[in-house]
Amino acid sequence: MAGTEQKNESLLFTRVNKDTQALPISIEDWEQKARELLPAGPFDYIAGGSGAEETLVSNRAAFGKWAIVPRMLRDVSKRTLGIELFGQQLKTPVLLAPVGMQAIANEEGELATARAAAAAGVPMVVSTVSAHTLEQIAETMGDAPRWFQLYWSNDREVCASMVKRAEAAGYSAIVLTVDTIMLGWKRRDFRNGYSPLREGRGLANYVSDPVFCSRLSEVNTENAVEEVLRNIYHPTLNWDDIDYLRQHTKLPILVKGILHPDDAKLAVERGVDGIIVSNHGGRQLDGAISTLDALPAIAEVVDRRIPVLLDSGVRTGADVVKAIALGATAVLIGRPFMFGLAVAGEKGVASVLDTLINELDVSVALSGSNSVAELNRSILIRL
Ligand SMILES: Cc1cc2nc3c(=O)[nH]c(=O)nc-3n(C[C@H](O)[C@H](O)[C@H](O)COP(=O)(O)O)c2cc1C
Numbered sequence: 001m002a003g004t005e006q007k008n009e010s011l012l013f014t015r016v017n018k019d020t021q022a023l024p025i026s027i028e029d030w031e032q033k034a035r036e037l038l039p040a041g042p043f044d045y046i047a048g049g050s051g052a053e054e055t056l057v058s059n060r061a062a063f064g065k066w067a068i069v070p071r072m073l074r075d076v077s078k079r080t081l082g083i084e085l086f087g088q089q090l091k092t093p094v095l096l097a098p099v100g101m102q103a104i105a106n107e108e109g110e111l112a113t114a115r116a117a118a119a120a121g122v123p124m125v126v127s128t129v130s131a132h133t134l135e136q137i138a139e140t141m142g143d144a145p146r147w148f149q150l151y152w153s154n155d156r157e158v159c160a161s162m163v164k165r166a167e168a169a170g171y172s173a174i175v176l177t178v179d180t181i182m183l184g185w186k187r188r189d190f191r192n193g194y195s196p197l198r199e200g201r202g203l204a205n206y207v208s209d210p211v212f213c214s215r216l217s218e219v220n221t222e223n224a225v226e227e228v229l230r231n232i233y234h235p236t237l238n239w240d241d242i243d244y245l246r247q248h249t250k251l252p253i254l255v256k257g258i259l260h261p262d263d264a265k266l267a268v269e270r271g272v273d274g275i276i277v278s279n280h281g282g283r284q285l286d287g288a289i290s291t292l293d294a295l296p297a298i299a300e301v302v303d304r305r306i307p308v309l310l311d312s313g314v315r316t317g318a319d320v321v322k323a324i325a326l327g328a329t330a331v332l333i334g335r336p337f338m339f340g341l342a343v344a345g346e347k348g349v350a351s352v353l354d355t356l357i358n359e360l361d362v363s364v365a366l367s368g369s370n371s372v373a374e375l376n377r378s379i380l381i382r383l
């Protein structure tokens, strides 16, 4: 999309003629289709939030509290959606959020997602609790951009080992998720009696790790699950752990799960390279602020010293425009691509991405901009 004349898919109705015809168009449609196809356990695990799901709902509602006030007569014929992030040129400001245990949506899991991401040039953030190893996923992606998401562990040497493996496999950033020191309170999962982690769906990176395996008396699923559960529960996590991580990698480190501007300030002071404003898609602390509401104050204290990314509730091109206009460098999507994966595997993820990116292109143009870098507060009004 770099600075070239754009075709306009909505004008040409190319979409109607493509073989995507039978596929859903809106994320709501993808979700509905996924609900029809998946058993209740996996569907609710993916779609659900924690507690009374107030944060899940407010993530979406927050986008409705801002309106775009578009500019006209600006010649938007030569557009680019490209951005630069940690020295890498990206085609669009969209990434795939780390989502664990993707085999609960589709047997191919992360491998199907990885192929779609690589084909679209969209970076995939690979979860610690993947159903395939980070090396297998990397191999699937060739030279395409990928980051590794780390769940801190009670066992620091396991973390260091996984980070080293990620570096060796060509991952170009480490995302440390800091809002999951214990798992959120998920009523739907209690009702369904469903825990993919307990089913052993997220073990691949652990059972392939020499340090992790050295901690087990015998490497089998039961022992591994117990040890992972022991590892993931780590309420001691604190800022000194960031220093430890810094000593073990030269890659850019992002912290995912920041909502308070004071934490954003601390992150910058600690030498963190990027922040992801996230409430885990409303899956961790219910009652937490929506991410779009949290963004402006965080963008203000960070003051462009490091990139600020955002996830949780991004569904449309206009949502991306709003997040970027309020100070985000890029956004990540979680459930949308998981619904795509559940409904149509690699093709589904590809279609969700294609739709979002094309809709973003139209939204940027109709807002009166030639690039995402031009988007700013002057085109937004708080309702
Ligand atoms: C099924 C599922 C599994 C997830 N697993 C992880 C994970 O392993 N690591 C992580 O940092 N975040 C995880 N997340 C959170 C996402 O990275 C992201 O923050 C969230 O999905 C964004 O909100 P959205 O789904 O509204 O786009 C998961 C989310 C879902 C829906």
Ligand SMILES: O=C(O)C(=O)c1ccccc1
Residues within 6 Å of the ligand: 100, 129, 180, 183, 197, 202, 232, 280, 283
């Ligand atoms: O489901 C999640 O949101 C998630 O992040 C997670 C965390 C630990 C284990 C499995 C999934």
